[in-house]
Amino acid sequence: MDKKRKVKNIILSLLVVAALILILAALTRLFMPKYMGEVKEGALIGEYYDEEKDFDVVFVGDCEVYENFVPLVLWEEHGINSYIRGSAQQLIWQSYYLTEETLKYEKPDVVVFNVLSMKYNEPQKEAYNRMTIDGMRWSPSKVGAIKASMFESESFIEYVFPILRFHSRWNELEREDFRYFFGNEKVGDNGYYMQLGVVPVDYIPEPKILGTYEFGEASWEYLNKIKDICAENDVELVLIKAPSLYPEWYPEWDEQIVDFAEENDLKYVNFLECTDEIGLDFSTDTYDAGLHLNLSGAEKLTSYFGDYLAENCDLEDRRDEPELSALWENKKTAFYERKAELEEKFCEK
Numbered sequence: 001m002d003k004k005r006k007v008k009n010i011i012l013s014l015l016v017v018a019a020l021i022l023i024l025a026a027l028t029r030l031f032m033p034k035y036m037g038e039v040k041e042g043a044l045i046g047e048y049y050d051e052e053k054d055f056d057v058v059f060v061g062d063c064e065v066y067e068n069f070v071p072l073v074l075w076e077e078h079g080i081n082s083y084i085r086g087s088a089q090q091l092i093w094q095s096y097y098l099t100e101e102t103l104k105y106e107k108p109d110v111v112v113f114n115v116l117s118m119k120y121n122e123p124q125k126e127a128y129n130r131m132t133i134d135g136m137r138w139s140p141s142k143v144g145a146i147k148a149s150m151f152e153s154e155s156f157i158e159y160v161f162p163i164l165r166f167h168s169r170w171n172e173l174e175r176e177d178f179r180y181f182f183g184n185e186k187v188g189d190n191g192y193y194m195q196l197g198v199v200p201v202d203y204i205p206e207p208k209i210l211g212t213y214e215f216g217e218a219s220w221e222y223l224n225k226i227k228d229i230c231a232e233n234d235v236e237l238v239l240i241k242a243p244s245l246y247p248e249w250y251p252e253w254d255e256q257i258v259d260f261a262e263e264n265d266l267k268y269v270n271f272l273e274c275t276d277e278i279g280l281d282f283s284t285d286t287y288d289a290g291l292h293l294n295l296s297g298a299e300k301l302t303s304y305f306g307d308y309l310a311e312n313c314d315l316e317d318r319r320d321e322p323e324l325s326a327l328w329e330n331k332k333t334a335f336y337e338r339k340a341e342l343e344e345k346f347c348e349k
Helices: 005-032 041-050 071-077 092-103 115-119 126-133 140-149 163-171 175-179 217-232 251-263 271-278 295-312 322-348
Strands: 055-060 084-085 112-115 235-239 267-272
Touching: 005 322, 041 084, 041 126, 055 092, 071 084, 071 295, 092 112, 092 115, 092 126, 092 140, 092 217, 112 115, 112 217, 115 217, 115 235, 115 251, 126 140, 217 235, 235 251, 235 271, 251 267, 267 271, 267 295, 271 295
Parallel strands: 055 084, 055 112, 112 235, 235 267
Antiparallel strands: none
């Protein structure tokens, strides 16, 4: 075989490999959930990467952060530039690896962690794991999150090549899978997931009696890891418990967090203890009977917490920065456009 033919065969082989990779990537994109329908929360994690990463405050945690805090309020009232890295049932080891990853991109002044996930000492549901992990970019942090979250029945290779997990969706594909093939619409406002409905609290289930009220070993391990990585990067860690009326936040759990905060010189705010000060009205400020807040309630809670952050943390008012102020003007426009769209949808129902 002459030299020209060898070169031609090598080029042909490379083109075939490249074509196979493109086909695999296209099929992966098609079969993976887009989270553009009713369950949009799965799209939140990936939106962070498109942001200008110069945040003063970064929230990590579950739905008790991404549905209860409004970064626009922190900006308008205190000039605090904030972002929420939240996802559905975000487990504490996932919060740790998201914190670790965030600190590779930027060094915020404050990381806020919602402590509800301390109740979980092991993985809960693969679908929720995927809503956090699949949106992360590849990095050692994503690898760590996968290994910490996987069930025994799962394999790491399915996270590397998601088509191995989702190929069976071929007969479940919906219009949104094709519509958003080339990219998703934005669903969050700096990580906040807006809800406008009103479903008042009319019943709170009796709390279950637990066999033990001690948090598990893994939960403590990762809370300490979050504390340590924040300290190593000169970032203040603030612990919070959102004012959700249920699932139950037991006094025994709260005591453990209070003790941990005191022992480690951390700030901890349990908003369940100050709902009257916040001005929350659970007949109007929740969209799902007390599990989470709607926009009205989230604005009240954020305003209260903004006052706390401004008084207790070393944060600057950045509203005099022209470029950042211009960026927030655009974000404000997008926020109220989203609100108007949601209001219109409610009127149509």
